[in-house]
Amino acid sequence: MTEKYQIAVVGAGPGGLSAAAHAATLEVPHVLLEKSPAVADTIQKYQKGKHVMAEPGILPLRSEVPFAQGTREHILSEWDQSLADNGVNIQFGAEVTSIEGAKGDFRISLSNGQQVQAEAVVLGIGVQGNLRTLGVEGESPDFVEYQLDDPDAITDETILVVGAGDAAIENAVALAEHNRVTIVNRRDEFARAKDGNIALIQAAIESGEITCLYNSVPSGISPASDEPTRIVSFSTADGEATVAANRVIARLGAIPPRSLVESFGVEFPNKDPASLPILSTRYESSVEGLYVIGALAGYPLIKQAMNQGYEVVETILGREVQPADHDLLEDKFRTLGTNDSVDDVLARMQRDIPLFSEVNPLMFRELILDSKVHKPSQGELIFSKNDYTNSFYSILQGDVRIEVDSGTPIISGQGNFFGELSLLSGRRRSATVRAGDHCELIETPRKSMNKLLNSVAAAKKVLDETFVLRVIQGRFAPELSIEALQPIASAAKLNEYQAGETIFSEGDDADALHLIRSGSVSILKQYEGKDLPMSYVSAGNYVGEMGVLGGYKRSATVRASVKTQTVSIDADNFKKLLALNEDLRARISEVVSGRLKDNMSNQSSEEAGGVLDFLLQQGLGEATDVLLINKSLCINCDNCETACAQTHDGTSRLNRQGGAIFAEVHVPTSCRHCEDPHCMKDCPPDAIQRAPGGEVFIGDNCIGCGNCERNCPYDVIQMAYPGSGEKSFWRNLFLGEAQPVSNPDPVKWVTPNDAGASPQASAIKKAVKCDMCKDLSGGPACVRACPTGAANRLSPEQFVQTISERLV
């Protein structure tokens, strides 16, 4: 039987719930289709008691479904209640397999064989995708699980863990403490997981703690019987095999929803997995009558999704609705002193700034919502050279003066943009910029800009081309006009290298010069058959100029120390550049002779090479500022950690017991303030920022999701309850109550609340990390508190220089 509705909502997440509740309130015939047995599947999977935040705080909530920050349980129960109160027609276990038809007559097929008809469809299925299942005969939920909540709750069982990713390895290792565990890998190695997890599982397999079946795929499970175990069979490289087990835990990852969404006819702008479906300002996809809201539309926050659910129903009913952010934008545009409507201003921005002209209006609205609009007076400073900010500026009206080192300042006018060098490389500002006459600017934060560049190929292309032009102009020919450089820039190539990849090798023919756009490289020389690093070159500089100038062979190997992008100019084009600019040859020759001298002095020191190699392995190639401890001066007093804890709410952000040591250099577990911070990549409220001094810090709007903690490859971010703050010296002296701040256990960090009373119900764990004491005068407390001079914070340039000087 086919049921017919005006609106079908797919996915009972926050967006879907809100849409369905609004439809129900308006008594519109509707259905809410949810594949799982409960609402908000993603939130259901949060750990018990997790506190859910309601960011962004400034955005009002517009929905029949209530939502305010609180525990997972509280929010879920409120939503269940709201479903009943509003009379939402919800079907659980209704997994959508296809959507066909057009506006007014969509036919939605479900995996249970049913079909639903609807005039309009709202897709709010999130980005988690569907878990991959074993799909073998005999599978039952009481025997095969796809999630492991508490490994300690299971003891003395024989368990099969299927999968070779991080989740499978972590589960297997945790379960092996009290159980007999076999991990089933369908390949002959563990390659997909993080390095740390691969080492962990290999050690466990080697020691016999965990058994591993390689090249094995489960093929069947025997029916349940009185026995506590069931027989699982596998097809392996050597034929069929069987194992008796108490349970199977399968961690096979998820299938991203994109292919499913595409099968509905929804178009995406490009193949980039991060790109979002093409949508109108009213969330309508390329299929008329099919709307996409929530995380899948690029809005990962709960409140945004709920507002969209409400708005999309209004739109479907043909009512004019101002988006919830209308007032916020209106406020933002007040600076401009215009009487135009919000939509008009947005349209003018897109018209007058060519970079944004191709951007879909919905995404542009979001971009402006994240951006600031400035109307600086003439001569006002926008940013200074060497500032560490990395926002992006577009000129809506008037012009700006870009003051480069030498020569006359460059004037840039309406429709142009600036600040892209720092945006792309993560480095300091390369020039000072001041406002010109009648200047109106849009300042867009780095995260929003990157999101745009990932989704809009045209914008990325414009930016890349401009980047190459400006970097060539800035580095080699500030006197030449952009037009004169155009042919050389168009012949330049953008290259990307993974960490450890060789850009060119010693002895190769020199064919091109590389300008490092982001990341950094190490320069290595052959030394008794080994490649030893001699030097490190950071983004904004160039390598390979020697060969191009003289037509020699490469005198050293250049290798990317982290993921690196370069702009390469081949020898012919470089010679054209030299011909255009007489001074350039002399300047480059100077750089070359300086490098030759450096090479001479560094060659003799194997030890310096060893230390540099170690530091680069510790990820210092992408660092901007790193805490190093000289072990031959360190007296283990832990005053650095105490100072950190005392100045940062009682939780030390550095762990002196952690980290690696080479010779006498110790790199403790502490933030490196990376050029392109991993932690910033996936922060839903955009709480992680870079201060003008270069400090990467977490703002108060952290929602405690833990993404940054997981994304940081150096384990320098922890989740901690807000502490009780500084203790008075005299109170401590006379009344005791010393704070436990150091802990020999490198895995677990002690926070006052771990050690003492349970946290207040309202407190949630938030991410904390080193902020380089940006708010304290005098610099980082850890360094200032070190009594012997063992602790020091250095930039890579500083330590490379000192290593070379000291050890040669």
Next chain:
Amino acid sequence: MFESFLIHRSMRWLRWSLVLMLIALVGYVAQDLPVPRNGGTAVGYALGTVAALLMVWLTWLGRRKRNYRSSFGTVKGWTSAHVYLGVALIVVATLHTGFQFGANVHTLAFVLMMLVCLSGIYGVWAYSRYPFKINENSKGKMRAALFEELKEEDRQIVRLVGQVDQEVDKVVRGALERTEIGTRYIDQLLGKDRSSVQLPDKGLCDNRDMKTVADYLVGVLDTCDNPSEAEAVQRLLTLMGRRARLLSRIREDVRLAELLRIWLIIHIPFAFAALAAVAIHVVAVFIYW
């Protein structure tokens, strides 16, 4: 890249300290007095005042060190000044005494102060020697990592003893349990190994460096006729050898870390005692003057 507190700012505080000592010495020698030089002369009072103020200021390092928000110099700078001016205190205070000693509270104050200064000098020596030795001994590992390694070693041993005779299992597990790293402070300081093991016919035996348990395992190996068990015992022996080396490294780490800070046991309490004695000394001098 790293500048130690001893060479902080090209030894600025050493230079100030030398100046202070020189002034004290010249002032002391240049006195033209009808009586022997003593603490009651004008120069004597000056020296005494400077010495007392220095003592108060030197003790203040403990406060400054905990003032984590202060940007009044760095703790390293303060330590540097503390060390060099502390050395100058020896000269200034000694000259203040005019070398007049006796069995009284005045000399007590001096003796206590000297104990503090001398223990401090040992401290400087320890600070320049032991961190290096600690790093050399632990081969680039922090103590937590060493204990982690020991835990892993023990896990492997326990897994292996499951495959051998029950009696061997009991002996080896017993040896693991009766391993001591330094229960008493004096053992920690001396790096003494008081580990023991319970053997079937011999009772509780000393098991320093895992020697006894290794000998026992060799004996088991001699009489073992099961090849798979023999292989397990052989691997146990290897693991025991590794464990012994690891334990001795941990003991040495504990020992060195204790030697690095043992002087503080004298330095800190005696500093307060010296301050108290000096306060009594000052009051006494003014009352009985």
